[in-house]
Amino acid sequence: MGKSICVSGSKGGIGKTTTSINLALSLFNKKENVVLLDANFTSPNVGIYLGHPVTPNSIHEVLSNKIKLDEAMYLHKSGLKIIPGNISLNSLQNVNPSRLKNHVSKLKKEYDWVIIDSAAGLGRESLSALEACDEVLVVLNPELPSVTDALKTIRIAQELNIGVAGVVLTRKRKKYDMTIKEIESMLESPVVAVIPEDDLIRKAQNKRDAVINLFPRSKVSKGYNRLSSYLLSESPGRNEKEFTWKDMVRTILGLK
Ligand SMILES: Nc1ncnc2c1ncn2[C@@H]1O[C@H](COP(=O)(O)OP(=O)(O)OP(=O)(O)O)[C@@H](O)[C@H]1O
Ligand SMILES: [Mg+2]
Structure with missing residues (x-):
């Protein structure tokens, strides 16, 4: 049985989709x-970022009971399987987000990992993504409003009994930002990956691909590779070696 990870964080535009893709x-x-899987039903961006902007068969049609789940599956040029959303306004009408959990359960039987890109806010659609996941990765930027929003996501996850896999600090600049220590002490959760602010993200988007594929040696790619290593090391049976706190600190510092 695979694992479903929801990439969440209630603030908009902080890098949830970028993180999900990479x-x-x-x-x-x-x-x-x-x-x-794109679970941002009002503003689905996975398909747009990865070169499938118009998708007549999408998660919207699945959740409207019009098509089967496998009919909404697309192949990115890298070979990654994606289930995008439909960008048309009409497609939203009959979407029932509460059906998402059931479909994610089916995907977990076939895939090791179901990565769910969540919507911003704490409305019905982002809650449905949280309810469908085993663990949540909370994305935030190093600014107070983003951190307070992340705290709300963490509290809701705790109320729903969903594990918080960790916090992903994105768009980190060199100066004037909150420190990792400050963020961890406010959230009482570990920062498990740090992704710098980098124009390469937009460059990759313009090419309908991801930084991790186009610029594999960049700091952004290294940050996302450390994040996937962290998730892999944490999963029992996937890696023989236990991932300790010391390992995590070394991973974040780029020493591993
Ligand atoms: N590390 C980064 N450096 C520079 N720009 C970034 C970085 N991460 C994301 N961005 C840019 O920020 C914008 C928002 O990113 P993204 O769409 O991933 O956020 P989001 O949280 O999914 O937004 P929404 O809440 O609308 O779904 C995009 O234009 C993206 O290119
Ligand atoms: Mg998004």
Whole structure:
């Protein structure tokens, strides 16, 4: 049975989709069996970022009971399987987000990892993504509003009894940002990956691909590779070696 990971964080535009895509591809490049699912029903961006902007068969039609799940599966040029959303306004009408959990359970029988890109906010659609996952990765930027929003996501995950796999700090700049220590003490959760602010993200988007594939040696790619290593090391049976706190600190510092 695979694992479903929801990439969440209630603030908008912080890098949830970018993280979902690069994490899914990093796992895929490590020979894991992965599917990336867009659960941002109002603003689905996975297909747009990966070159499948118009998708008549999508998660929207699945959740409207019009098609079967495997009919909404697309293949990115890298070979990664994606289930995008439909960008048309009409497609939203009959979507029932509460059906998502059932479909994710089916995917877990076939895939090692189901990476779920969540919507912003704490409305019905982001809650449905949380309810469908085994663990949540909380994405945030090093700014107070983003950290307070992340705290809300963590509290809701705790209320739903969903494990918090860790915090992903994205768009980190060199100056004027909150420190990792400050963020960890506010959230009482470990920062498990740090992704710098980098224009390569937009460069890759313009090419309908991900940084991890186009610029594998960049700091962004190294950060996402460390994130996938962290998830792999944590999963019993996938890696013989236990992933200790010391390992985690070394991973974040880039010493592993
Ligand atoms: N590390 C980064 N460096 C520079 N730009 C980034 C980085 N991560 C994301 N971005 C940019 O920030 C914007 C928002 O990213 P993304 O779509 O991943 O956020 P999101 O949290 O999924 O947004 P939404 O809440 O709308 O779904 C995009 O234009 C993306 O290119
Ligand atoms: Mg998004």
